[in-house]
Amino acid sequence: MSTMKQWIVEGKDKDFDGLVYQDAPVPRVGESEVLVKLQAVSLNYRDLVIPKGKYLLPCNFPIVPASDGAGEVVEVGSNVTEFKKGDKVATLFNQGHQYGEIDIPATHTSLGGEINGALREYGVFNEKGLVKAARNLTPQENSTLSCAALTSWNALYGLKPLKPGQTVLVQGTGGVSIFGLQFAKAAGATVIATTSSDQKGEKLKKLGADHVINYKTDPNWGETARKLTPDSVGVDHIIEVGGPGTMRQSFNCIKYEGVISVIGFLAGVKAQDQPAILDTLSNLCIVRGVYVGSKALMQEMIRAIEANDIHPVVDEKVFTLAQARKAYEYMWAQKHFGKLTIKIN
Known part of the structure; x- marks a missing residue:
């Protein structure tokens, strides 16, 4: 498969009309990167205010939105040691925040804000920007962990x-x-x-x-x-x-x-x-x-989720990738309870 479907936010102050559904080439994998077939995405309030021009932190436009994604590894670069084909993974919000306190450079590595996010069929991420998904959760449930959890x-x-x-x-x-x-x-x-x-x-x-x-x-x-x-x-x-x-x-x-x-x-x-x-x-x-958290903190959280068999509260309404704009509107109208998810694959 050489092409895929993805959403982009064209710019701020365009409201949800600035969300565009398009074809794009499947990204290629670098030496330290991982290609993920994304299976689910969850939305955050942040995702809604970015196209409305109300987000308080910097963004690069056009940008593939959504920080929170989960899926399956389909290809790894030659230098990747942490993941292999078939692994279930979830995305890290700030790709550069690995452990300890956040620093200024790490604040400029947010998915869906300054780096292309998860609202697409396939995504390439540095292996540092992924964690192994919780084994007791579905892809939709795992997609809720990156930001809110x-x-x-x-x-x-x-x-x-x-x-x-x-x-x-x-x-x-x-x-x-x-x-x-x-x-x-x-x-x-x-x-x-x-x-x-x-x-x-x-x-x-x-x-x-x-x-x-x-x-x-x-x-x-x-x-x-x-x-x-x-x-x-x-x-x-x-x-x-x-x-x-x-x-x-x-x-x-x-x-x-x-x-x-x-x-x-x-x-x-x-x-x-x-x-x-x-x-x-x-x-x-x-x-x-609080600006989300580090990879080490996310791994600690996932261990606690597995040990206590905690399951995220997911709204009963589930959207498809093609319906993403409707998902934005549904959440903006505050019709959801818990996390709102989009099923991709």
């Missing part, structure tokens, strides 16, 4: 590791938050979840959430969450996906020496009630920006 794992274990018996707060029902719930419960933690929907709240309880707070009916949910912790001392870890719009409530419920891991800005970036820097001092807490 690894971000949650990094939030809970990358700086100040979560301990059994501690309390974790997750916001909403997006991929990062649900993975955070699953990882926290596997570690023996108590989980408080926030949501705007009582119906979604019931789903969160079925996934193991110990307490669910509807932030629409309880706008001071931070104080409510604090009262749910032992002796009202506060929450040990918060997976903060709302950004400025929810940070005030996160400060209201964080424990002394607790960690607020800032993941995103779903609640907007211009909230007038945005806390000040000195709130970290008055609350004696750590506020940390």
Whole structure:
């Protein structure tokens, strides 16, 4: 097969009309590269805002979108030692982030942003940019691990590791938050979840959430969450996906020496009630920006997924590669629960 199907994002500020489905040559393998027949992709909020021109980090256009992919190795370069034909693999979000702390060069190696991503039938990746897929998961489930899962794992274990018996707060029902719930419960933690929907709240309880707070009916949910912790001392870890719009409530419920891991800005970036820097001092807490994680951290996470037989929560709606634009629109309309996937092969 000499040609394949792929999607590209032509540029920013074109909205989803800038997503173009096209034929392209199957990429050739270099000495240290691996050719992967991609079987599934999952979408992140980041994928939606890139064509809308709302992404805060650099992008190269035109670009094949999507950081999260899983598939099967069909060819390896002569210098490749980690993989062989037939191996099941998943993509690493920042291809250059191998272990330890991220550095500036590694931030410029993101799939679907500055390097061609996974929304195509075949992809060539440096062997450093892949990990062996979780053996207990399907390709669709493995395709959800690269960004949302690894971000949650990094939030809970990358700086100040979560301990059994501690309390974790997750916001909403997006991929990062649900993975955070699953990882926290596997570690023996108590989980408080926030949501705007009582119906979604019931789903969160079925996934193991110990307490669910509807932030629409309880706008001071931070104080409510604090009262749910032992002796009202506060929450040990918060997976903060709302950004400025929810940070005030996160400060209201964080424990002394607790960690607020800032993941995103779903609640907007211009909230007038945005806390000040000195709130970290008055609350004696750590506020940390998290940019996914390293290959070593992803391999550690996959071992935990296998050991605990954790299965990602995948939306019941599955799209084909040709339907990718419809998948973007479906997710933008917030019709999904958990991770939204696209089946390729």
